[in-house]
Amino acid sequence: MSTNSTSIAMEAPVEMQIQEIAFDGQETYAPSLSMSENLTKLAQKIDFAKCGPEEVNKEITEIDRNEDEAEQSTAPPLWPWDSVRNKLRNALTEVSVLSDLLTIAKGKKYVVLDPVPQDPPEPKPAMMMVWARKKSFAGAASVLFSGAERLKNSLIEAQKNRSTTADFHIELLRLRQNFRLKKVNNTIIGDLSYYRSSGSKHFHRGTFEVTKSEDEPDKLLSPPCSPNPNSANKLTSALRVTVPGELQGIASIKVYFQKDQDSLCSSNLNTPDTAFSIPEIDWQRKLEVAQNVLFCKEIFNQLAKEAVQLQSPIPHVVVGNQILASIFPGVQLVICLSHMEMSTDGKASLPPPIPRHDQVLEHTLHQLLRELHEKNAHYLLPHPASAPLGPSRKRSCAGPYAMDREEFVEMTESQTMLEQVIQQAQHTQLRDRTLCILDKLATQYKDPLISVHWLWLNSPTYACIKVTIFAQGYDEIYRNLVIIHVHDTYLKCISRDGKVVQLSYESMELKNYILCQICRHQIMAVQYLAKAMGWQCVANSFNLGSGTLVETFGNASSCILVSPVGDRLISIHCDQNSRVQVSVAQTPRKDFFPGQLVKERKWENLGNSFKEVQWEKMIGKNFLGKMELLMTSLTSSWMQ
């Protein structure tokens, strides 16, 4: 501790002002200013007359200086609100001036208020939205409009162009409606074959290729849009269809009859003159033609297979593209597949013209193959639906109908295509022969007329004919009727008396039969006529035979008539050529002379000698007419 240092008491300056010091030393501090008192103190320092930022700064510095001075000075303000009052008074003055001015301006005499141009007010938000919407709609509309314009233009262009070229895809669509197509490795392959799609068992690849035709659009045609055959087809196609080589060209099955020939087959060499070029056709027809080629090949294949397998008395021969089947001894049915192939230079060679190609039999072959396909592909829905699928309707009903064993055997029999065609061909031939014979006889014989009526109900293997033999003018007296059933290899003839005769395919048998019937008719008609006139038939014979004449057809018959009184006899003999010999006799004999052996008169009643009538000189339209005249004259002669 140093003796020189003095202790100094440090005290903070007094914060509160001392108001008074009491005698006992107690200091009475003046109460510190509250906030509002402090605010008034500061407010009186504000000079409302000069209000500016620099003056504010100045005032702030002044206020700081004043605050420093105010702490030193102890002079209290006179009235804290004095300056405020002064300033308010100034404000009142100014407001009164303003109100006076406004009153004068309202009078519009001395002072006029001019509006001050103002900025346009802020638009309301609702209107703005409407306008915004309108703008956006306009924008959308313009986009749509431009799109529509583009479409319209393209449509007009397409319409203009449709008359000349078709679109590839539209053509492809049309092609697909008719044929099966599929896409394989960037190429479009179509299928022409019937294998598995319509029940054929004949496998053939039959594919065709579809390509775009870009290099030569002029040559290819597309099928016409309307089935009207008169509309000119001027459309060119964008599609090209390539058919496989073996299916090109035109094929058909030719069916015709020929007499037996010594050579098995013959071929014709074609000169180039007979060649012609197949015109370009549209793809639809080209494909149809190719499919037809396939179909004809299948028919021929099937027939050839059956021809080899079938056992027949005269075996069928398959040579090249021909099948020879003998239907009758001496007549052959030839089925030939004629395929007009295209040669390398685009020209096809015509096959030799087929004599009398039978279109009905060709159609039959087509139908038979389709039937075969149907049988393979389609199963009949059995009733009830729970029964096994597969048997035909007849077989399914065999149970409930209690069918016999014979009916079952009948059901299982079926004929192959070749057999059916041969049967139809035989029937055709037989029918034609019958027709010929009957026509020839009808034109040949005028005395009894022959009228032939063919029933319209017939089938490919059956026909029925009604032959009427009658005399003109006397058809009410007697008419002979023969019904002929024409089957495939035989005829069945039923005559008026119920006898049934089966004739074979030899046409002479039918001629013989009809001639016999004609002969029979003559004598029967005479008998009926005689009955009508009162004459009686005492003897007749229908089968006198033809004797020693050269012709062996027909028959001779005869009868003897006696007059009502009994004195005249007529003997009629009708032979196979319809020649008639009529003889007349009289009882009692006019030329009776008793001789050595025959002495008595009574024998004149016997032994009539017949005198022949000159038939050509008789008056009458036909045999029966002449007979009627003869009988009349002989009847009335008794009166003489």
Add this chain to the structure above:
Amino acid sequence: MGVTILLSYPVPENKTGPQTAELLIKRIGALGAVQSGQFLVDCETFSSGPTMGGPPRTVHVLHNSEQPAAVFALLESPGPPPKTVPLVADGLFDLLMLKMSSIYASKKQTRMEARGTRFEIADFLVKIGTVTMSSNFKGVLVEVEYRPCFIAGNCWELMREFMQSFLGSVVQNTPPPYFQVHNRLNDVYQPLDTIQQYLDHFASYRKVAGL
């Protein structure tokens, strides 16, 4: 299907059934008949179990080799009035009966068979067969069919004469009892009539005590 008459030929005392059949075959052979195969008519009986309720009903299922695809079924319900309902059905009917084995139980021991040879002679078809019930011989049945006619009344006389020629006096002069009811003589003959005749004969054989 022609008119068929079924006759039961009584077996004489000193002969067995097969011997009688042989005798008849010899007789018909002497007339000039040609043998053409075998025939078989069998009958199986099902009767309804208690689950059906009511009096028990029987179903007879018959097969005839002459109609190979058909199955004949006859339902006999005894409840008043007693009636018989016939049915001609496909072969599937047998399977249906198998499925219904819980409702209709088959009595295996009453299965009856008529088996023998068939002969064809002109328009007639003659079948001579022996009837067996589960290998017990019951009798000899002769079936004669006249194929062209299908109304029994028209050809009864002809058939009677033919049958008497090789069967003798066993054949009565009046038509069998089957044809005398319901005017069956003038009705069209159906295969079902043959089956019903067989059923009648089988029923009568069942009643007879075993030989």
